[in-house]
Amino acid sequence: MLINILYFLLISVVVYFGIALVLIFSGRPKKSAQVSLAFSELLFEYENLPPLDKFKARDNAILSYRYYPSQSNTIIILLHGSGWHSRYLLPLAAFLSSEGLARVFTPDLRGHGYTPERRGDVEYVDQFEDDLADFIVFLLKDNSNAFLILGGHSSGGGLAIRFAGSRYGNLVDAYFLLSPFLKYNAPTMRLNSGGWANPYKKRIIGLTMLNNLAIHSFDYLPAIEFNMPNEVCDGTETLIYSHRLNTAYAPHSYKNDLAAIKQPLLVVAGTADEAFWADRFEPVIKKYTEATVKLLPDVTHIGLIVGPEVRPIVKKWLENFGKQTCSSK
Numbered sequence: 001m002l003i004n005i006l007y008f009l010l011i012s013v014v015v016y017f018g019i020a021l022v023l024i025f026s027g028r029p030k031k032s033a034q035v036s037l038a039f040s041e042l043l044f045e046y047e048n049l050p051p052l053d054k055f056k057a058r059d060n061a062i063l064s065y066r067y068y069p070s071q072s073n074t075i076i077i078l079l080h081g082s083g084w085h086s087r088y089l090l091p092l093a094a095f096l097s098s099e100g101l102a103r104v105f106t107p108d109l110r111g112h113g114y115t116p117e118r119r120g121d122v123e124y125v126d127q128f129e130d131d132l133a134d135f136i137v138f139l140l141k142d143n144s145n146a147f148l149i150l151g152g153h154s155s156g157g158g159l160a161i162r163f164a165g166s167r168y169g170n171l172v173d174a175y176f177l178l179s180p181f182l183k184y185n186a187p188t189m190r191l192n193s194g195g196w197a198n199p200y201k202k203r204i205i206g207l208t209m210l211n212n213l214a215i216h217s218f219d220y221l222p223a224i225e226f227n228m229p230n231e232v233c234d235g236t237e238t239l240i241y242s243h244r245l246n247t248a249y250a251p252h253s254y255k256n257d258l259a260a261i262k263q264p265l266l267v268v269a270g271t272a273d274e275a276f277w278a279d280r281f282e283p284v285i286k287k288y289t290e291a292t293v294k295l296l297p298d299v300t301h302i303g304l305i306v307g308p309e310v311r312p313i314v315k316k317w318l319e320n321f322g323k324q325t326c327s328s329k
Contacts, residue, residue, distance in 0.1 A: 023206030029198040036194040036274040041302040068097035068104040075146045076102040079156030083226045085113040121242040128248045133168040151176040153305045165257030176266035182254040194274035199224045219244040258288035265291040266317045270299025
């Protein structure tokens, strides 16, 4: 009897690993024929873009960020979305700075930007969280009484949610999310983010099967590719993500991570968003946490972050609670 049980368990393990490996090496995804995101909205003047500055992470990696100065006691870390880097955050960051609402810092996340050590990859799944925690410590070293806000657009919003659910979540005093990515199958999700994202669905399933057994040997493999028109490509885009970076960019569980947010939370989306169903954000997010949710008529996914419509919303929200002179930490 014992031999039969052991034999059955052995066969089950072999079959499990066999299925996982077949899925992992099953080939590339089929690219969407049409990309619906309005990438032309990224083609604006960047002449006032602050230069890149540097800070050192715990592994001694040198990471980049941009700084928009202000006399405000509020610090905002604003996270970019998938595929690009901090440059396109210029309009909103410059507005918040020039209005005296916040000192704004826009990091180029590891694996992104002009000259990353390994484009589209990180060392381990939780590395973005560790990098952000290191960046926060770096910023607060000389600003210990600052009121700290973490914001993000698209996948950057998803990373902000992930950070809230991590062991570092209490480092932040408030969050704002601009059309945030929740999960590939969340109710807010359009198919393949409107044709922009092309995930290796079978590979992701296979890698997840191995990850569930704490096996991460193949996490370096590509897990998602992005479609970006040639007219906006300049060599600084990052259009292929490894499985570990792709996982690192999204919430652990958007339900649990959102439930961990006890701080003030602002969520904004545009009704013309091509990647997500904007009208579903409020019922989904408010199911797990308290939030102020605003929808902007006829604003697209990219237009939300680069256009003027979002600015008075964020300004009013900051003015409502951002008058504090001391951090709650």
